[in-house]
Amino acid sequence: MAPTTGDQAPEFEALLCTGETFRSTELSAALDGGGVLVFFGFAFSAIDENWWKRYDRADWDEFDVPVLGVSRDGPYAQNAFIRYLDSPFRMFSDTDGNASEAFDLLTERGGMADTSTPMRSVFVIDDEGEIAYEWVGDDWISPVPREEVEAAVAEL
Numbered sequence: 001m002a003p004t005t006g007d008q009a010p011e012f013e014a015l016l017c018t019g020e021t022f023r024s025t026e027l028s029a030a031l032d033g034g035g036v037l038v039f040f041g042f043a044f045s046a047i048d049e050n051w052w053k054r055y056d057r058a059d060w061d062e063f064d065v066p067v068l069g070v071s072r073d074g075p076y077a078q079n080a081f082i083r084y085l086d087s088p089f090r091m092f093s094d095t096d097g098n099a100s101e102a103f104d105l106l107t108e109r110g111g112m113a114d115t116s117t118p119m120r121s122v123f124v125i126d127d128e129g130e131i132a133y134e135w136v137g138d139d140w141i142s143p144v145p146r147e148e149v150e151a152a153v154a155e156l
Helices: 046-057 075-085 098-102 146-154
Strands: 013-017 022-026 035-039 067-071 090-093 106-108 116-118 121-125 131-136
Touching (some): 022 075, 046 067, 121 146, 131 146
Parallel strands (some): 035 067, 067 090
Antiparallel strands (some): 013 022, 013 090, 106 116
């Protein structure tokens, strides 16, 4: 079961991509007084491209804490995706699924031949590493409740 509000955010280590470089980084090291962790399916999918553009237009890059993506894509794909979107956000390359498994979000994608990705979800994490807000989607296309995420970040 994915962590819920009040739980400690599970620690993981994965390659953190900036659009140009990637380095093995622990989640706690990437958080800066807290953060927003956005799990998504695939870089370059139309759905995820749309949502990351919406986060950018909503000025999530102006939060006082970082917004970090997580998907199973490799670091070169993540960096290309960040550059393609001209995105201000960094993204973890969770190729081995450790981050997705730590948050208990890894699920098989129907009709995709043994392909597993994290469920679309958002976690707002406070400066103590505690989950302050969580949302886990029931499907791959429903919108993230942006106003709820923004309110949770404002309360950090």
